[in-house]
Amino acid sequence: MANIRNNKPSISGAVKNVQKAFQTKTGFVAITVRAWKRSSRFKIGFVISSLIIMVGVLAPLLAPYPRDGLGYVPEDALQKIRLSPSRDHIFGTDTRGRDIFSRVVFGVRSALIQIFLVVSSSLLIGLFMGVIAAYYKGFIETLINYLIELFMSIPAIVIALALRLILGSGLLTVVLALIITWWSWYGRVTYIYSRSIVEMDYVLLAKLSGVSGLKIIYRHVIRNASPPVLVQAVTDLGSVLLEASAINFLGLGLPPDSPEWGVIMQEGIQYLSISPWISVFPGIFILVTALGFSLIGDSLREEVDPKLRRRWRLWF
Amino acid sequence: MSRNLLIVGIIVALIAIGSVALFYLQRPETTRKVVVYAYNDRITGIDPSVEDDTGLVVLGSVYEPLLYYDPRSDEFKPALAINWTRNEDGTEWVFKLREGVVFHDGTPFNATAVKISIERARDIYRSTGRGLGYIWDMVSTIEILDSYTVKFVLDYPARLDLIAAASYAAYIFSPSVIERTGASDILDGKIEEWFNQGNSAGTGPYFIEYYRPDKEVRLKKFEEWWGWKIVNNPNAPDYVIIKILTEPQSQYNGLTSGEVDIVSSVPRDYVGQLLSRGYKIYNITTYHNYILFFNTKRYPTNLKEFRLAVAHAIDLDELVQLCMKGFALKGSGMVPHNFPGHVDNLTYRYDLSIAREYLNRSGVETPITIEFLYQVDYEEKRILAETLKSRLHQLGIEVVLNPQPWTALKDIAKGIWEDPENTPHLIIADWWPTIPSPYDYLYTMFHSESKEWNYAGYENPYFEELVDEAWKLEGVDYQAALEKYYQAQKILFDEAAAINLWDEVKPFIYNPKIEIPREAMNPLHMYVIFFQYVRVG
Amino acid sequence: MPVSLNYIVKRLFWSILVLVGVIIFSYLVIILSPGDPAVKWAGNPRGVNATFAIEAARRELGLDKPLYMQVFDFVAKVLTGDLGISIAYKQPVFTILYSNLAATLELLLCSYIIVLPIGIVLGVYSALHRDELIDDVLQSFGTIMANTPAFWLAAIVFLLLVSAGSPVYGRIDTRLALETGFQSITGFYLLDSILQGNIVIFIDVLVKLIPPALIIGVYPLGLSIRLSRTLMAESLTEDFVRAAVAWGVKRGRIIWKYAFRASIPPLVQVFGLAFAYSLIDAMVVEYAVFGREGLGRLLVDALNYSDFKLAIGLLIVVTAFYLVINTVADVIQALIDPRVRL
Amino acid sequence: MVLAVEAENLKIGYEDEEVVWAVKGVSFKVMVGEIFCLVGESGCGKSTTGNAIVGILPPYSVTDGVLRILGKTVIEGNKRDYTGVRGRIVSYVPQNPGSSLNPYLTVEEQFHYVMNSVYEWGRKKVVEEATRYLRMVELDPDKVMDYYPHELSGGMQQRTAIALALSTGAKIIVADEPTSALDAHLRLGLIRLLTRLRDTVNLTLIFITHDLLSAGKICDKIAIMYSGRILELGPSGKILTEPLHPYTEMLVDSVPILGIMKPLKTYGGEPLTPGVEVKGCLFLDRCPKKFDKCAENHPAPKEVHERIVECWRYV
Numbered sequence A: 001m002a003n004i005r006n007n008k009p010s011i012s013g014a015v016k017n018v019q020k021a022f023q024t025k026t027g028f029v030a031i032t033v034r035a036w037k038r039s040s041r042f043k044i045g046f047v048i049s050s051l052i053i054m055v056g057v058l059a060p061l062l063a064p065y066p067r068d069g070l071g072y073v074p075e076d077a078l079q080k081i082r083l084s085p086s087r088d089h090i091f092g093t094d095t096r097g098r099d100i101f102s103r104v105v106f107g108v109r110s111a112l113i114q115i116f117l118v119v120s121s122s123l124l125i126g127l128f129m130g131v132i133a134a135y136y137k138g139f140i141e142t143l144i145n146y147l148i149e150l151f152m153s154i155p156a157i158v159i160a161l162a163l164r165l166i167l168g169s170g171l172l173t174v175v176l177a178l179i180i181t182w183w184s185w186y187g188r189v190t191y192i193y194s195r196s197i198v199e200m201d202y203v204l205l206a207k208l209s210g211v212s213g214l215k216i217i218y219r220h221v222i223r224n225a226s227p228p229v230l231v232q233a234v235t236d237l238g239s240v241l242l243e244a245s246a247i248n249f250l251g252l253g254l255p256p257d258s259p260e261w262g263v264i265m266q267e268g269i270q271y272l273s274i275s276p277w278i279s280v281f282p283g284i285f286i287l288v289t290a291l292g293f294s295l296i297g298d299s300l301r302e303e304v305d306p307k308l309r310r311r312w313r314l315w316f
Numbered sequence B: 001m002s003r004n005l006l007i008v009g010i011i012v013a014l015i016a017i018g019s020v021a022l023f024y025l026q027r028p029e030t031t032r033k034v035v036v037y038a039y040n041d042r043i044t045g046i047d048p049s050v051e052d053d054t055g056l057v058v059l060g061s062v063y064e065p066l067l068y069y070d071p072r073s074d075e076f077k078p079a080l081a082i083n084w085t086r087n088e089d090g091t092e093w094v095f096k097l098r099e100g101v102v103f104h105d106g107t108p109f110n111a112t113a114v115k116i117s118i119e120r121a122r123d124i125y126r127s128t129g130r131g132l133g134y135i136w137d138m139v140s141t142i143e144i145l146d147s148y149t150v151k152f153v154l155d156y157p158a159r160l161d162l163i164a165a166a167s168y169a170a171y172i173f174s175p176s177v178i179e180r181t182g183a184s185d186i187l188d189g190k191i192e193e194w195f196n197q198g199n200s201a202g203t204g205p206y207f208i209e210y211y212r213p214d215k216e217v218r219l220k221k222f223e224e225w226w227g228w229k230i231v232n233n234p235n236a237p238d239y240v241i242i243k244i245l246t247e248p249q250s251q252y253n254g255l256t257s258g259e260v261d262i263v264s265s266v267p268r269d270y271v272g273q274l275l276s277r278g279y280k281i282y283n284i285t286t287y288h289n290y291i292l293f294f295n296t297k298r299y300p301t302n303l304k305e306f307r308l309a310v311a312h313a314i315d316l317d318e319l320v321q322l323c324m325k326g327f328a329l330k331g332s333g334m335v336p337h338n339f340p341g342h343v344d345n346l347t348y349r350y351d352l353s354i355a356r357e358y359l360n361r362s363g364v365e366t367p368i369t370i371e372f373l374y375q376v377d378y379e380e381k382r383i384l385a386e387t388l389k390s391r392l393h394q395l396g397i398e399v400v401l402n403p404q405p406w407t408a409l410k411d412i413a414k415g416i417w418e419d420p421e422n423t424p425h426l427i428i429a430d431w432w433p434t435i436p437s438p439y440d441y442l443y444t445m446f447h448s449e450s451k452e453w454n455y456a457g458y459e460n461p462y463f464e465e466l467v468d469e470a471w472k473l474e475g476v477d478y479q480a481a482l483e484k485y486y487q488a489q490k491i492l493f494d495e496a497a498a499i500n501l502w503d504e505v506k507p508f509i510y511n512p513k514i515e516i517p518r519e520a521m522n523p524l525h526m527y528v529i530f531f532q533y534v535r536v537g
Numbered sequence C: 001m002p003v004s005l006n007y008i009v010k011r012l013f014w015s016i017l018v019l020v021g022v023i024i025f026s027y028l029v030i031i032l033s034p035g036d037p038a039v040k041w042a043g044n045p046r047g048v049n050a051t052f053a054i055e056a057a058r059r060e061l062g063l064d065k066p067l068y069m070q071v072f073d074f075v076a077k078v079l080t081g082d083l084g085i086s087i088a089y090k091q092p093v094f095t096i097l098y099s100n101l102a103a104t105l106e107l108l109l110c111s112y113i114i115v116l117p118i119g120i121v122l123g124v125y126s127a128l129h130r131d132e133l134i135d136d137v138l139q140s141f142g143t144i145m146a147n148t149p150a151f152w153l154a155a156i157v158f159l160l161l162v163s164a165g166s167p168v169y170g171r172i173d174t175r176l177a178l179e180t181g182f183q184s185i186t187g188f189y190l191l192d193s194i195l196q197g198n199i200v201i202f203i204d205v206l207v208k209l210i211p212p213a214l215i216i217g218v219y220p221l222g223l224s225i226r227l228s229r230t231l232m233a234e235s236l237t238e239d240f241v242r243a244a245v246a247w248g249v250k251r252g253r254i255i256w257k258y259a260f261r262a263s264i265p266p267l268v269q270v271f272g273l274a275f276a277y278s279l280i281d282a283m284v285v286e287y288a289v290f291g292r293e294g295l296g297r298l299l300v301d302a303l304n305y306s307d308f309k310l311a312i313g314l315l316i317v318v319t320a321f322y323l324v325i326n327t328v329a330d331v332i333q334a335l336i337d338p339r340v341r342l
Numbered sequence D: 001m002v003l004a005v006e007a008e009n010l011k012i013g014y015e016d017e018e019v020v021w022a023v024k025g026v027s028f029k030v031m032v033g034e035i036f037c038l039v040g041e042s043g044c045g046k047s048t049t050g051n052a053i054v055g056i057l058p059p060y061s062v063t064d065g066v067l068r069i070l071g072k073t074v075i076e077g078n079k080r081d082y083t084g085v086r087g088r089i090v091s092y093v094p095q096n097p098g099s100s101l102n103p104y105l106t107v108e109e110q111f112h113y114v115m116n117s118v119y120e121w122g123r124k125k126v127v128e129e130a131t132r133y134l135r136m137v138e139l140d141p142d143k144v145m146d147y148y149p150h151e152l153s154g155g156m157q158q159r160t161a162i163a164l165a166l167s168t169g170a171k172i173i174v175a176d177e178p179t180s181a182l183d184a185h186l187r188l189g190l191i192r193l194l195t196r197l198r199d200t201v202n203l204t205l206i207f208i209t210h211d212l213l214s215a216g217k218i219c220d221k222i223a224i225m226y227s228g229r230i231l232e233l234g235p236s237g238k239i240l241t242e243p244l245h246p247y248t249e250m251l252v253d254s255v256p257i258l259g260i261m262k263p264l265k266t267y268g269g270e271p272l273t274p275g276v277e278v279k280g281c282l283f284l285d286r287c288p289k290k291f292d293k294c295a296e297n298h299p300a301p302k303e304v305h306e307r308i309v310e311c312w313r314y315v
Helices: A012-023 A028-040 A040-057 A065-068 A100-136 A136-152 A156-167 A171-198 A201-210 A213-249 A261-269 A276-305 B002-025 B057-064 B111-129 B160-163 B176-181 B189-196 B250-257 B267-275 B304-312 B316-324 B352-362 B379-395 B406-417 B437-446 B461-474 B480-493 C005-032 C039-040 C050-061 C067-081 C093-128 C131-146 C149-162 C173-182 C189-195 C199-216 C218-235 C239-246 C251-288 C295-306 C306-335 D044-056 D106-117 D124-136 D154-167 D183-201 D212-218 D235-240 D248-255
Strands: B032-039 B069-070 B075-078 B080-086 B092-097 B140-147 B147-153 B207-212 B216-221 B239-244 B280-292 B329-330 B368-375 B395-403 B426-430 B498-508 D005-013 D019-033 D036-038 D061-069 D072-076 D090-093 D172-176 D202-208 D220-226 D230-237 D302-304 D307-309
Touching: A028 A040, A028 A276, A040 A100, A040 A276, A065 A100, A100 A171, A100 A213, A100 A276, A136 C005, A156 A171, A156 A213, A156 C005, A156 C295, A156 C306, A171 A213, A201 A213, A213 A276, A213 B461, A213 C149, A261 B002, A261 C149, A276 B480, A276 C050, A276 C131, A276 C149, B032 B250, B032 C173, B057 B080, B057 B207, B057 B216, B057 B239, B057 C050, B069 B160, B075 B080, B080 B160, B092 B111, B092 C251, B111 B140, B111 B147, B111 B329, B207 D072, B239 C039, B239 C173, B250 B267, B250 C050, B250 D307, B267 B280, B267 B498, B280 B379, B304 B352, B316 B329, B316 B379, B316 B498, B329 C005, B352 B379, B352 C306, B368 B379, B368 B406, B379 B426, B379 D220, B395 B406, B406 B426, B437 B480, B437 C067, B461 B480, B498 D090, C005 C039, C005 C067, C005 C306, C039 C050, C039 C306, C093 C189, C093 C199, C093 C218, C131 C218, C149 C199, C149 C218, C149 C251, C149 D124, C173 D072, C189 C199, C189 D072, C199 C218, C199 C306, C218 C251, C239 C251, C239 D090, C239 D154, C251 C295, C251 C306, C251 D106, C251 D172, C295 C306, D005 D202, D019 D044, D019 D090, D019 D202, D019 D220, D019 D230, D036 D044, D036 D183, D036 D212, D044 D061, D044 D154, D044 D172, D044 D202, D072 D183, D090 D154, D106 D124, D106 D154, D124 D154, D154 D172, D154 D183, D183 D212, D202 D212, D212 D235, D220 D235, D220 D248, D230 D235, D235 D248
Parallel strands: B032 B239, B368 B395, B368 B426, D036 D202, D036 D220, D090 D172, D172 D202
Antiparallel strands: B069 B075, B080 B092, B092 B147, B140 B147, B207 B216, B216 B239, B280 B426, B280 B498, B329 B498, D005 D019, D005 D061, D061 D072, D220 D230, D230 D307, D302 D307
């Protein structure tokens, strides 16, 4: 409809083209801005994620019993064992008389830290490996692809088990287990995008004119391949959380008194039929957080791949 | 399209409803008497001479020792031996064996079986250190006087009647296994392998029909058992299924869904609810106690005052409620309640001011950080660790938690003898006895020779002398021996090498359609239910 | 994209290569991680016979040989199905892994058989009603399902079952099995009970299987709702679909025989990946909540017993499982395409 | 004479971020038994128009105006209703036979799905009929029926597609570049076949092509499309011999016409990019004969010498 209404002189065509080119910029920020404008899913996801992050930052202020939140057993524990949700303890208390709400609020921090560490490290490794493979080709390419395939095949949970036996429990175990497997996905995505970029004329030209490999990699390949990979990473934030909490739930990750959702759920699981609140609330937080990130990721992906975005009507 | 889908859907739904209905209508009537017993751990092995852990729950019904001893009433009950005599100084024991007993494989029981069984336990321990055969350490020779009489000649006096009633390493198996497995001698690994494949060669009232150590063990009634006439229990189960359900929640589910009859460890919080639903309980005060060791070789827990400060900062009343939900007796001394050698009034008083005073006296600057090693898969130990961490925080003692699986815990804790500086300051372990003697507790956990289990790194020559003397005295003057054991425990109490937190009270919950009489359990045989006494239906 | 037999052979070869890589990786974990590899392999033994056991482990691993020989021996051993005796179970590691794998696999297969048709039909429906309310509802549902932590949902469902008075636990009613004379042959109880004509056990096993299967199915359900919609949306614009429309082919046929048929290969491939992912969910759910036997229990046992052999066995078997499923998915994907020349 | 297809100010657009109009208002009539050609460069909207007649506009398209097929209104405004039209009244010979046959079904199965859908025929009858149609397009049924499309050559695929299109028995056939994949002799054969069918069963043919020459050979009427408009529409003989619109002239000049000796010319310029808005005549940029008026507006259609032309020169 827009072109019918538009009555500007015919040069407007050219201007429009430029505008359009500007709009379809593939930078990550530009994609995000566009997603915000277009998608209500993105907005919902964004609001959820921001809220969660705020809760994480403000945890000590929000938690009514910050010491409980950190894992300390309160003085009057015996009077507070497994209280059901009430005004004093809106999520109830656990078997040690700790306030579940405070624990869950502090759990936001563990969740975000785990997600951040896993995704950022995997992203760095994955980008590096993927780009190297695409640029240098030959044996290196095969080798890296082999490694990618290899680590893609190992589920994080079994690596977590081995690491747990070697390193003991702790943040390092769960984060390392996830990084070892997770980077390979980014490696693959980067590789696929970079390979097509490496084939492009301007990269060949730069190569021929003797620009150093690293410079080309940085200037052309990484810059152009990273937005789709970043989008992939955003989509993954929720999955990282789901897998990390599963690992913690099985006791392969963080130690038992940590304010971590999987750990809290594990504590509550054997009291499920008499005190369900211990396990139920942390689970809701996992679900909501993962959902928030996933909504953001999906809308971003739609931006990168316009095919997903077309309007639709049944036509036969 | 959608109509077809609907039809398929309806058919599927009908089949589902139909089959569920069928399922509930067609549940077959119980014809055989079956008891399903949910046990909370995997079976680690069922070699009667070597096994020193959870295999007991099977061995207890499949094999028999020469004697049983019930510490609750201080009574001996003859099993494979019908009477026994000893010489004056307790170095020679003669056991008269029961006649007409057959093993599960049909071979007759006789003195040779006794000799071979006990020698195997002892010699495996002597040659490889495996198993609990050390209890026969004093036995120098076993002489077969006739088919049904054996004579034990000891190197030093001992209460061999108590030892013969041990819950481990005292089981008699059929010598036919040597031939059957093609073993070269009794120490041949083939025999153990054969046992662990799920074979039994005992004389007990049940034999193993199906053995999956990680899932279930099925025991079948041994009709030729000598004791059926004596027990006179026509309602004894024909089959016993020992079902491995490690998760307390699963045990609860099994019990409430009716698929399990007896559970060994539902979450303690559930007991009240289950009782109100009509399930019955068999509370047994066990000899299973939880002991908190101090690393006596590393600062600051090498200071007696510091240890006492911690000891007085622990509110055992609270912990028994919080960790054990009341299913425990506050510990006193190292030997549990009702066990020979138990003493009252060796419990630290909870008083933070006393604790602070000791802390000042120790000269330890606060805040100070200490490390606590505990077993990760025990809920009560986790609660203990977290509570202790919070309480000691008030004294300025920061506790770093180090949860480990049991095997790793053992490994780290033993390190106290080589590398005390890298061994945690506090270590919690739990213990249940092999032989009904205080020596079992005091020697194994506090003697410097017992580097395997002495997690305190405790070395006190005077204490060791007392314990060793008491052990040798047992066979000669039992009362004097007990007095020495008391003194030894007093030393441990004053020095606070370790704290006996509590003795567990084990609630076995069971379906009211079965009956578990008192004699079906013996605290010495942890987790064993003597099913020949259990009545079904 | 036409593929050929050559492709399948290549794919198989590559998978085997990756499997070998995983075995080498697990060996490196054993020997490069802190601590004496022989001690770890022997399960931190203690006491008088510890040195004996450690020496045995040292010999088993061949630690005195050069590294490449050790690796070679280890790979050869694993490939011949010999990982030694489990410390926790005192049985060969692979025997334990197999019997438990069957339990988990039965659960997973059932889960997918139940859930996939539902998810696909909903996804296709959603694609056909794109941008309508029902589409939004279905897709939001799919997104939520795909992001639900399975172990949490399991807890909720379990809670509901318990409050409805029908606690589901375990895999089979042992007493019933004993009374009806049920014997497990293949390890797949459903199959065994059918083979033995034991309808009572079949239903018992099925009733216990369905709740966890549905929960594990939540992720593939969400995935299939979303994925089949995307794929259908794409294949509905294919030329041959348009041509078929123009020729007046009936709608149902166009949807299923034309458009959906074109979506099957990518669906198979993605479900290959998802199936392997669900294995993790199954491991968490079956044991921790429903008290079933299976790989999940082995995981916890390996932890509680510091059973390093079992842990390594799990690592290898689970990965091999993943590889097999994905290779099979890839090969099926190639085979069901008539353009493949064999 | 019965009207087979009638378009009135038909507009068709594709919805992306905003609507891009591919067809910007065309009106034409096709009589039953007529062979009608839509000629134009790629991207001019001729295929879109063809798709609109067949009823395979993609789901994200937007329409305006009216389109009637044998009296049934299929497009009115943004409403589209093709019930009973597809396959029964109109059939379609696709542009890319390679991708237009279902790669997962054998040719026989595809015949079955088509004929069974239209006539509810059983397998046997379908095979019989399919054999007949395949023979009609000079294919050996034994070498086609049990094969998958990828096993056939391009020409065979094309003819299979045509046979499938014919097998519906529809009276109006839209053929989108049907001869592109065929060798010269087959092309001729096909054209003969189609004209024969017109003569025998009174088939209406709508031909979509970029090739004015072959259009001229077989068509009764030609519509020249450019950038979504029909610039000139008229009987083929007239169009080829006396083009009115400068664009038609351009096209005619660049092809050799049998029997007329003339020098071949080429003209520069590219067609408009779709979605770009232009004020004034759509052909303005490339027109050799433009004058002031052309820059103001696009001209309305005007009937001149048995033809309809959109050019300011004839207003």
